[in-house]
Amino acid sequence: MSAARETAVRRKPTTRGQATTSPVLQVVVAPKRRTGYLVHLAVCVTMLVGALVAVLALNTALTQGSFQIHQLKQELENLEAKENRIAEQLDDLASPEQLAVKAAELGMLAPPSTRYITIKDGTITPAQPAPVEEVGDQ
Numbered sequence: 001m002s003a004a005r006e007t008a009v010r011r012k013p014t015t016r017g018q019a020t021t022s023p024v025l026q027v028v029v030a031p032k033r034r035t036g037y038l039v040h041l042a043v044c045v046t047m048l049v050g051a052l053v054a055v056l057a058l059n060t061a062l063t064q065g066s067f068q069i070h071q072l073k074q075e076l077e078n079l080e081a082k083e084n085r086i087a088e089q090l091d092d093l094a095s096p097e098q099l100a101v102k103a104a105e106l107g108m109l110a111p112p113s114t115r116y117i118t119i120k121d122g123t124i125t126p127a128q129p130a131p132v133e134e135v136g137d138q
Contacts, residue, residue, distance in 0.1 A: 114126070
């Protein structure tokens with residue numbers, strides 16, 4: 001045994017007269033583990049690269065969304081212009097002059113006079129012109 005170890009051992013008498021040895025317990029500070037600066041550098045570089053990749057992915061996603069919004073706005077403008085052209089064509093075709101031309105092309109004739117059918121008794125009466133009120137100086 002070494003000299004340092006022998007000083008740390010104490011002898012205790014036992015009940016039968018035999019001596020036993022028990023070590024004295026002491027608090028020992030654990031040795032510091034020293035990790036190299038390369039590990040810290042690798043962790044920092046990895047975090048930096050990860051952050052840059054995340055920013056790049058976010059920027060790409062935002063740019064893609066902006067491009068889609070731009071395309072949809074252009075499509076909406078084109079559809080609105082088309083709707084306006086179709087509405088103008090419909091107004092032109094629904095005008096009374098165009099209806100009369102189309103009716104004549106189909107062989108339809110204008111009625112010579114207007115008549116009304118009374119539903120109660122089924123009689124047909126000619127339309128009476130509305131009385132015209134004369135406007136006088138007042």
